[in-house]
Amino acid sequence: MQPGTTDLEYGEPFNKAFDHIRSGVDTAIATFNEIVEQVQQWKWLLGPAALLWIKHSLDSTKTALNAVLDRVEQALEHQLPVLSLIEVSFRWVNDVKTPVSELSSATTDPANENLPKWTGDAASAYNAKALKQKAAVDESVVKSEFISQWLFTIAKANVDYAVQLAKIVTGLVGKLAQAASEGATVIDLPWAISTLAESVGDLVTAGLDVLLTIGQRFVDALGNIRDIATQVGDHSKLPGGRWPEAVRG
Amino acid sequence: MAELNVITDSLRDEGGKWLTLSDRVAAIKVAAEQLHLDPSAFFIGDANVLIHSLAYTDFHTFMVAVLNGAVTEFEQVGKALRHIADEYDRADEIVSLDLNKIYKA
Numbered sequence: 623m624q625p626g627t628t629d630l631e632y633g634e635p636f637n638k639a640f641d642h643i644r645s646g647v648d649t650a651i652a653t654f655n656e657i658v659e660q661v662q663q664w665k666w667l668l669g670p671a672a673l674l675w676i677k678h679s680l681d682s683t684k685t686a687l688n689a690v691l692d693r694v695e696q697a698l699e700h701q702l703p704v705l706s707l708i709e710v711s712f713r714w715v716n717d718v719k720t721p722v723s724e725l726s727s728a729t730t731d732p733a734n735e736n737l738p739k740w741t742g743d744a745a746s747a748y749n750a751k752a753l754k755q756k757a758a759v760d761e762s763v764v765k766s767e768f769i770s771q772w773l774f775t776i777a778k779a780n781v782d783y784a785v786q787l788a789k790i791v792t793g794l795v796g797k798l799a800q801a802a803s804e805g806a807t808v809i810d811l812p813w814a815i816s817t818l819a820e821s822v823g824d825l826v827t828a829g830l831d832v833l834l835t836i837g838q839r840f841v842d843a844l845g846n847i848r849d850i851a852t853q854v855g856d857h858s859k860l861p862g863g864r865w866p867e868a869v870r871g
Numbered sequence: 872m873a874e875l876n877v878i879t880d881s882l883r884d885e886g887g888k889w890l891t892l893s894d895r896v897a898a899i900k901v902a903a904e905q906l907h908l909d910p911s912a913f914f915i916g917d918a919n920v921l922i923h924s925l926a927y928t929d930f931h932t933f934m935v936a937v938l939n940g941a942v943t944e945f946e947q948v949g950k951a952l953r954h955i956a957d958e959y960d961r962a963d964e965i966v967s968l969d970l971n972k973i974y975k976a
Contacts, residue, residue: 710906
């Protein structure tokens with residue numbers, strides 16, 4: 623799960639899933655309305671019992687559709703903020719980890735090749751201090767990498783969630799389109815709508831279950847909070863959780 | 872005397888190195904400061920994001936503080952090395968220094 627330099631791996635599939643969700647939801651609603659129109663059209667031919675049956679099926683289809691629309695609405699609200707999380711996870715690597723790591727060897731490489739001619743207590747005290755500074759630099763690299771990976775775990779759960787939601791929406795569109803075409807005649811209409819209600823119900827139940835599992839994965843990333851606490855609390859290279867003081871005051 | 876000049880020159884160069892490092896880490900600190908995330912950025916689904924968000928904020932604050940410490944320390948190391956060079960120049964030789972005084976801002 624090593625991040626690339628661009629967000630091809632996360633940002634793109636994430637946004638693509640949202641494109642599918644947006645257009646799919648529009649089609650799903652339009653097709654559902656189309657089916658309701660068909661019922662209206664044949665109403666005069668359908669007996670009261672058939673109509674009641676159809677109404678019941680349409681209601682449960684609508685309930686399932688609404689359950690998905692709720693998720694979609696919430697997801698749409700968070701699309702841009704979550705994109706910023708994906709971006710921030712890359713920036714921990716590109717803007718912090720990499721430039722800090724470039725400082726590492728500079729801390730102990732002498733600026734002037736004659737520096738080793740300087741010997742004695744003051745020189746060894748300086749070298750010891752420089753080594754501690756280098757250790758702190760290296761530790762900052764490790765910590766930046768850690769937070770980036772933690773955010774990538776969360777980004778991954780978000781991408782999976784968006785992709786799964788898009789799958790549910792696409793599945794819905796398929797079932798609705800099928801019902802609309804199969805229910806084109808008054809004879810087939812009641813059956814088509816009843817089948818629709820059943821298959822949409824199954825699809826949505828199964829789909830939302832997967833969303834829950836993905837949500838659980840997001841919550842589980844919380845387990846890494848212990849890792850975060852460890853990172854913040856590990857004072858071996860950063861005494862007292864601060865940069866090591868070379869100069870007091 | 873020539874030997875002393877070689878050493879004080881290299882100490883001043885080394886001091887300059889730390890001042891440059893301080894500037895470089897200062898720029899990184901500014902970049903890190905911008906990596907703030909709102910709670911809404913954590914999940915597109917229905918889940919409690921508060922703890923994730925708090926944990927991140929803690930970590931972010933910690934990292935910025937650590938990098939800020941580096942800016943200060945690097946600069947002080949640079950100044951201390953120049954101070955040492957000045958002391959040697961003044962004494963005209965490599966004298967024994969009170970390091971407690973040198974490494975105190």
